[in-house]
Amino acid sequence: MADKNTSISVSVVVPIYNEEDNIKLLLERLIPSLKKLGRSFEIIFVNDGSIDSSLNLLLEGQKENEGLIRILDFKKNYGQHMAIIAGFNHVNGETIITIDADLQNPPEEIYKLLEKIDEGYDYVGSFRSSRNDTFFRKYSSRLVNLVREKMTDIRMKDQGCMLRAYSKELIQNICESHNHSTYIPALAYTLSRKNTEVEVMHDQRASGESKYNLVRLIRLNFDIFTGTTILPLQLYTIFGLAICAMNGGLVTYLLIRRIIFGPEAQGLFTLFAVVFFLISVVILGIGLIGEYLGRLTLNLGLQPKYEIKSVYDYTKL
Ligand code: UDP
Ligand code: MG
DSSP states (O other): OOOTTSOEEEEEEEEESSOTTTHHHHHHHHHHHHHHTTSOEEEEEEEOSOSSSHHHHHHHHHHHTTTTEEEEEESSOOOHHHHHHHHHTTOOEEEEEEOOTTSSSOGGGHHHHHHHHHTTOSEEEEEESSOOSOHHHHHHHHHHHHHHHHHSSOOOSOTTOOOEEEEHHHHHHHHHHTOTTSOHHHHHHHHOSSEEEEEEOOOOOSSSOOSOOHHHHHHHHHHHHHHHOOHHHHHHHHHHHHHHHHHHHHHHHHHHHHHHHOOOGGGHHHHHHHHHHHHHHHHHHHHHHHHHHHHHHHHTTOSOOOOEEEEEOGGGO
């Protein structure tokens, strides 16, 4: 078998979390589309703590496609983006492609991204021509895209589409940045030298359900904002200053009333309202600051980013 550490043209990284119903179909479509490109390639599956038979199916696929597939098996579920980062840390290719396992992005369109890489772009994103997702997913994504456009310098038509291509240098920069808590498309955008986007098709999930519920989506979007901008923190500070000024006025007013009219029991509830409002502002602020501190902790490497249980490399076959 050839030494796989030398000159592979394309590495495809696929995060896998409970995708037993999709793996076979994915391999049936992904491998022929990669072979058609006429370039050497490898596929790196990162099993993100699946509790179904995904790993076994991947191992079977590895046997059937000798020398093409490597598998990283996580100790537990660390999330899609951590899985991709782990994949990035193991790639050998000159160009790296990320794709979801559920066939929402057709593997047959990978060539479109590679064409752009050949033109000299180091990061090629994609946007979905017509998105086949639930009403909630579609519109919440639109809202998030809009807020991101306003708050950050990141210009992406469709931040949720994970069919993307990266140059080897960009992947090295991403890995070296140790900014592992950040949403990868946004991080790649900020580190890229020259980027573009191509239009791709979007199908319904081949099988199973989206692994993202509302809470996971909110957490992911927190990642994008706190990982790329401190604007929310600054807005909060300005807001806090304005509240302080208003509060100063109110206290002065209450003091003057107290001096002129003496104690007024009726004013108690207004005061309560003001106090409660201020408490909520404080809580909100602490939460936000906590987000940044949490990120700092993660980026300082104080917490394990991910732990790999086993690596099933081609050579171990
Ligand atoms: N995924 C993962 N870890 C997770 C959640 C998802 O590796 O904790 C993988 C999943 O198997 C799929 C990709 O990430 O390959 C995208 O997940 P999904 O299709 O659920 O996301 P959506 O398309 O709804 O954004
Ligand atoms: Mg999906």
